[in-house]
Amino acid sequence: MKGIRRALQYLRKYSLSALGAFLSLLVVNAANLYTPQLLRQVIDDGITSMNMGRIWALAGLLVAVAALRGVFNFLQGYLSEVTSQGIAYELRNAIFDRLQRLSFSYHDQSQTGKLMTRMTSDVELVRMFVGNGLLQLVSAVLLLVGTLVILFSMNALLTGIFLLMIPPILVVFFLFVRGIMPLSKSVQQKLGELNAVLQENLAGIRVVKAFAREDYEQQRFGVRNSEYLGENLKLIRLFSSSFPLIFFIANLGVVGVVWVGGGQVIREMMSLGELVAFVGYQGFFLMPVFMLGFIGSAMSRAEASAQRLFEVMDAELEVKNKPGAQALAAIQGKVSFEGVSFRYAGSEQDVISDISFEAQPNQTVAILGRTGSGKSTIINLIPRFYDVTQGRVCIDGVDVREVTLESLRSQIGIVLQETTLFSGTLRENIAYGRPEASLEEVEEAARAAQVEDFVRELPEGYDTLIGERGVGLSGGQKQRVAIARALLVNPRILIMDDSTSSVDSETEYKIQRALEQLRQGRTTFVIAQRISTVRNADLILLLDQGQLIAQGTHKELMDCCEIYAELLATQFGDQAELEAALEEAVR
Structure with a gap:
């Protein structure tokens, strides 16, 4: 016992x-x-x-x-x-x-x-x-x-x-x-398995209805429910x-x-x-x-x-503060990867291998690569969501494993690929990282992220309840709220993991124009789906099957890297011409 x-x-x-x-x-x-x-x-x-x-x-x-x-x-x-x-x-x-x-x-x-x-x-x-x-x-x-x-x-x-x-x-x-x-x-x-099916179904109820899979989900739940009933009946028979x-x-x-x-x-x-x-x-x-x-x-x-x-x-804390870890002082934003390799727990294969690069303060770094090439892994290693398997990640020359997690992450603003909002008001969601922020500061971050465009249409403005997981907002609106949430903490390093994938080209153009000023004094990492982001980046990292195969500016890579040109043509197609037309229209 x-x-x-x-x-x-x-x-x-x-x-x-x-x-x-x-x-x-x-x-x-x-x-x-x-x-x-x-x-x-x-x-x-x-x-x-x-x-x-x-x-x-x-x-x-x-x-x-x-x-x-x-x-x-x-x-x-x-x-x-x-x-x-x-x-x-x-x-x-x-x-x-x-x-x-x-x-x-x-x-x-x-x-x-x-x-x-x-x-x-x-x-x-x-x-x-x-x-x-x-x-x-x-x-x-x-x-x-x-x-x-x-x-x-x-x-x-x-x-x-x-x-x-x-x-x-x-x-x-x-x-x-x-x-x-x-x-x-x-x-x-069996109760845990039953609840797992229930939770997945409720979280994805719109997908279920969109594909008319109610009968399938009912059958899946019924199987787990029958198994739970069977185990309970065994228990009752033992008592009886x-x-x-x-x-x-x-x-x-x-x-x-x-x-x-x-x-x-x-x-x-x-x-x-x-x-x-x-x-x-x-x-x-x-x-x-x-x-x-x-x-x-x-x-x-x-x-x-x-x-x-x-x-x-008793589950092991794979990422934790080292004994005697010091708080990270105010950073300038220099980020360097030195021979970094990483594999997930239980895996026998590295997701990324021997990655080395250096991002200077104020630079915008775009990360490109096909699906599964390791783009998200790189940005997850900067705030230590995972620890490297080999090598080290440094900020201003300091290994991120040598400082406290709180002091590290408090200076990094993150907009994750999967936008997550919480039940509550719009203001509470924007101020999640800085709950003490004033309304003026919230509004400033919202303007920068182009949130104000739709706030005027909400019944109670910033005090509008947005529902569980932000159900009252569209995908693009949720992403803009997530961007405002990251900007409000005034980070020295800004990470945007495909953060404008649900935003139309014109809205993204407005966001990018606003972010140009906000990037001053910040090192920004972007996993982008727009050619404009890549074209304007100070440094582009090109990944393929977990390897960093090329790095440089857009012009440099176009001149010397055939794979880069092929990837642009495959992923972006005629997007460059479309964005140029939209930019002209906005002007």
């Missing part, structure tokens, strides 16, 4: 509420153990003796014990829930914090739906056991021991007869607990076959006690009240035995979930 032992660390912060719940449970158990003795006295001292006064007194005492038990039952339940909810709070925070710090490579290989299952269902199962089930386990053991002591003190013969039923009950329990652990883990895995058998064996023990005990009452070897109390204690003995069965089930499921949680928490 390594997972549960680790989860218990989160109990320390809530030790007072846990202690209060435990003490309350002790009082409840004491009241439970005292109740059969009161019933014995009611029968022997009141009913048998026809003593009404004694009956009233004992009845009042029973009411007082019941009230006391009720109060402490409430305290035990409330404090247990406070403890368990606190543990769930800490676990959710811990795993979410870990997810924020895990490298791109981890998220590349993980499904969002499965991670969400760990954040919700797995946390809940661990919470229920560590915050409440563990307390019930201790209570069951104490109640079991206390009841057994009282039973032996009352009648050793009847206790021996009753205990004959315990070995077969324990055998059934052992088989039950042994079977439920793998089943519980399988159920959680185990506990009726346990109750049957336990009832045989009760029958044996009543048979022998009844004979002792007739022979006046024990009183009727003692027999009733003994049968009552039998119930108290069986109750924790049954509780142990359910607790064993909860413990197995919690252990399976805890293991899944700690798999995430």
Whole structure:
């Protein structure tokens, strides 16, 4: 139970509420153990003796014990829930914090739906056991021991007869607990797979409808749902076959006690009240035995979930601050790659190999190449989304692995190929990197990115809610918002990964005109789909199959590199003439 032992660390912060719940449970158990003795006295001292006064007194005492038990039952339940909810709070925070710090490579290989299952269902199962089930386990053991002591003190013969039923009950329990652990883990895995399909479907619902694939998606979800149902039914069958058998064996023990005990009452070897109390204690003995069965089930499921949680928490941080890493001072923007090679985790082949170049401050660097040539990999290595396999990436002569991630990335503005916006207002999305920015600063960045053109049409301007993932905006509008978001942080290095691919030529022309001024004092890396970007770049990097095969200006490469000319003709075609016409029209 390594997972549960680790989860218990989160109990320390809530030790007072846990202690209060435990003490309350002790009082409840004491009241439970005292109740059969009161019933014995009611029968022997009141009913048998026809003593009404004694009956009233004992009845009042029973009411007082019941009230006391009720109060402490409430305290035990409330404090247990406070403890368990606190543990769930800490676990959710811990795993979410870990997810924020895990490298791109981890998220590349993980499904969002499965991670969400760990954040919700797995946390809940661990919470229920560590915050409440563990307390019930201790209570069951104490109640079991206390009841057994009282039973032996009352009648050793009847206790021996009753205990004959315990070995077969324990055998059934052992088989039950042994079977439920793998089943519980399988159920959680199937739930994760089900949630993964659900998350992918909801995220891509427009694609589903566009291609009329609703029936296919329904079938895909139905398969996962059936698998999840099947595993749950296995779990239910295990419960349904185990506990009726346990109750049957336990009832045989009760029958044996009543048979022998009844004979002792007739022979006046024990009183009727003692027999009733003994049968009552039998119930108290069986109750924790049954509780142990359910607790064993909860413990197995919690252990399976805890293991899944700690798999995430123990995942290696492939990109992290080195011990003693220093903050990166204000940079000028010189970027150099020195013999850089990189391969993704688990891959046997380099994505890029032996790349070397140098970008000077204020330069615009265009990266060209066919699909899969390594363009995005190069720009991902600059802010250390991944670490190089060989060589080094330097900014102003400093290896990026020697400085803190925060100080590095805070000086880099990034517009990723896949535009991601968050639910909230337009202003909040533009100011995501600088939430303290004033409205004037937000508007300035928006004007530079040509966002103002469509802000006027929005009902509440910059305070308009744009919906989940920016669903209320077009692709081009979202990309312009992403550009404004990057510009607002006033970066010394600006990275644009195909950031105008959803913008029409005229809008891109306006953006490029605005960016010409914004690039002053910045080193800009662009993966472009427009010939104008390539033509105006200070340095062009030409990649092919992970190799840097040429670098230089547009004119230099046109004069000496046939592959460059071929690539321009293949990727851009007659775009140059089209953009020239648009430029003339705008003028």
